[in-house]
Amino acid sequence: MAQEEKIDSIGLLDENELAYFVAHANELEHPREMVIDVLRAIQKNHGWVPDEGVELTATILRLEPIEVEEVATFYDKIFRRPVGRYPIHVCDSICCWSNGGQELAEQFKQQLGIEFGQTTEDGLFTLLPSCCLGVCGCAPAVMIHQQHYGPLSREDVGELINRLRREASA
Ligand code: FES
Numbered sequence: 045m046a047q048e049e050k051i052d053s054i055g056l057l058d059e060n061e062l063a064y065f066v067a068h069a070n071e072l073e074h075p076r077e078m079v080i081d082v083l084r085a086i087q088k089n090h091g092w093v094p095d096e097g098v099e100l101t102a103t104i105l106r107l108e109p110i111e112v113e114e115v116a117t118f119y120d121k122i123f124r125r126p127v128g129r130y131p132i133h134v135c136d137s138i139c140c141w142s143n144g145g146q147e148l149a150e151q152f153k154q155q156l157g158i159e160f161g162q163t164t165e166d167g168l169f170t171l172l173p174s175c176c177l178g179v180c181g182c183a184p185a186v187m188i189h190q191q192h193y194g195p196l197s198r199e200d201v202g203e204l205i206n207r208l209r210r211e212a213s214a
Pocket of ligand 1: 136137138139176178179180184185
C-alpha cells in the first residue's frame with residue numbers, strides 16, 4: 045500500500061487502474077506477466093505509450109524500464125509513437141494474402157492516400173501491416189481497436205472508412 049501512494053500515474057492511468065495494477069503486481073510472483081495489460085491500459089487512455097508510460101509501467105511492476113521497453117517494442121499492437129484515432133492493422137499473413145490481402149492493402153493506401161506506417165493528415169487513420177490477426181476464417185481481414193473486420197472486399201474499404209469518419213465527427 046505504501047508503494048501505491050508514492051506512484052504518480054501522471055494522467056496515464058486513472059486511480060482505479062493504478063490501484064488495481066499495484067495490488068495485482070504485489071500478489072504475483074512474476075509481475076512482468078502484467079506488462080502488456082498495463083501498457084494497453086495506458087494506450088487506451090493516451091492513444092499511445094510515451095516514454096513516461098514505459099517508466100510508469102516499470103515502477104508499478106518493479107521492473108527496469110528496459111524490460112518493459114523490450115516487450116513494448118516486440119508487441120506490434122503497442123504504439124510507441126503517436127498514431128491516428130483509428131490504427132488499421134492490415135493482415136499480411138498467408139490466409140489473408142492468398143485471399144486478396146495485398147489488393148485490400150492497396151485499396152486502403154489508395155483510399156487514405158498514405159503508405160504503411162503513415163497517418164492521414166486529419167489524424168484519423170494510421171495504416172499498419174500486421175502478422176496473422178487470428179481470424180483466418182475471415183480472410184482478408186483488418187483489425188481496428190481490437191475489433192476485426194472481414195472478409196473485406198476492395199468495395200468494402202470506402203464504406204468502412206466513411207463509417208469511421210462519421211463516427212469520429214459524431
Ligand atoms: S492470416 Fe490473416 S487473420 Fe490469419
